[in-house]
Amino acid sequence: MNKFLLKEMSILSLILGLICGVAVMLPFMGTLVLLFLLFLSSVTVYFYMKKKNELGLFEPKEAAMYGAVIGFIAFVGFSLTMVPVALLLSIKSSFSWFSFIKQIFTFGFINGGLLLFMLVGFMAVMSGIFNAFSSMLAVFAMQAIEGTNKNKDDLKIDVKIE
Numbered sequence: 001m002n003k004f005l006l007k008e009m010s011i012l013s014l015i016l017g018l019i020c021g022v023a024v025m026l027p028f029m030g031t032l033v034l035l036f037l038l039f040l041s042s043v044t045v046y047f048y049m050k051k052k053n054e055l056g057l058f059e060p061k062e063a064a065m066y067g068a069v070i071g072f073i074a075f076v077g078f079s080l081t082m083v084p085v086a087l088l089l090s091i092k093s094s095f096s097w098f099s100f101i102k103q104i105f106t107f108g109f110i111n112g113g114l115l116l117f118m119l120v121g122f123m124a125v126m127s128g129i130f131n132a133f134s135s136m137l138a139v140f141a142m143q144a145i146e147g148t149n150k151n152k153d154d155l156k157i158d159v160k161i162e
């Protein structure tokens with residue numbers, strides 16, 4: 001794996017996660033943002049970097065590894081934004097979404113923090129798995145569209161022995 005490319009993808013995925021953490025606070029957007037984050041964050045970063053001409057085509061195995069890292073970091077960035085904001089909003093209001101975070105901390109600060117850490121870790125791993133699969137599908141689709149494998153027969157040389 002290219003470490004420079006991985007660093008740039010990690011920064012972009014962290015920014016995407018922070019944006020999604022703020023966008024989830026909008027009414028009626030929570031489910032859509034969460035599904036986008038779980039399934040399409042790696043595809044979004046891949047197409048953004050492809051548009052900027054910063055990367056070429058990957059092998060599907062390499063795309064899956066990059067997608068897993070992007071999905072994991074994007075969900076951690078999402079949680080770093082969403083949890084404190086939801087905790088602050090749960091103190092001032094009684095929305096059911098925000099009261100879940102407040103309810104976790106009723107177990108105590110240490111136990112609630114540990115429970116929240118395990119929940120975020122589990123969801124980040126799940127996001128990594130789902131994003132690995134979706135980025136692999138995106139690379140397959142890009143290879144089919146750009147036609148990288150269709151001219152392999154042009155390289156063959158026919159030799160006749162007489």
